[in-house]
Amino acid sequence: MSIEEFVPKTRTSIDNLGFLFGAGTSFESGYPLVGGLTKQVVGALRGDERTVLDEALATFGQSYDDASGTPNIEEISDMVIEHHTNSQLERFGALKEKIRELVRDAILGVERPDISNQVAFFERLKGRAFDRATDVWVFTTNYDLLFEDACAEVGLKMVNGFIGATTRYYAEREFSTVSGTISGGRFSQEGSLTVRIVKLHGSVSWFRKGERVFEAAPGAINEAEARCMVLPRRTKVLETLSKPYDRLFRLSSLILGDKCKHLISSGFSFGDSHINETLITPKIDSGAISFSNFCLEEPSSLNSSRGRPNVWHFCKDKTVNGGRETEASRDTWKFSEFVKLF
Structure with a gap:
């Protein structure tokens, strides 16, 4: 099985491709579920x-x-x-x-986490960019820095909404910036893959000072400063209505169906009703995105959309598309196997 089987356009381009990653993508790196x-x-x-x-x-x-x-x-x-x-x-x-x-x-507390799966994932995506100006979006609820570290290891440009050097400040406009060169008054976009990461629930590297949000190496954050992380919850509505989370959800809603037309999920449980109801289900039901979910078991929280032709669930023992189930046996619910699709 390969990505072309469910997103045919990836034979020539991975533009308009996005990923939704949850805790399952960090488990093999040493983080708990x-x-x-x-x-x-x-x-x-x-x-x-x-x-x-x-x-x-x-x-x-x-x-x-x-x-x-x-x-x-x-x-x-x-x-x-x-x-x-x-x-x-x-x-x-x-x-x-x-x-x-x-x-x-x-x-x-996880010392020296294994980023080999994340590195392999980005290396494969980099190869599919064919040295052309390409954007890939990563939406994640993970607090860890595995994807950020893997981008650096592979040598990819990463955009996460922060600007600066050792201490960076949050500026949403950074998500829309592009890199390139100017020659003779003409702008040429850099021909490479850019990974744009939206961390919907914050990160261990984020902290708050008053109304502003900053990013720094986790060990450099003073304990007196408020670590900017949304608690793991089934219903996160109150916290996600505050800055910067409200802006991140609004940005994600604008991106899905526009700059991201194909959303692929791995390691995500869909236990967060706010994400389901605000981002995923409306975009699926409107036909704005095609949705492919690699999971151990089909999530019951998405039952209302399972009959739609633009929805695929690739489970351990079955495939579901348009509400029709087909028996299958696969290990792509593991992130280490998922990356091999690319």
């Missing part, structure tokens, strides 16, 4: 913090099971934040920030 992250975060809570967590969950008739790691970190975050909003008690606000801190620590 939701289940592992849940156990790691809850296990790191102090005794008094765990008591506050139990109190928050009890208001929803729930309790945390240490053995199974349920409810997971997304569901826990939803309940803690909702209870803090309703109660306005400081201990629940403090727990919310503690969870954010522990999620950050879990990401930063």
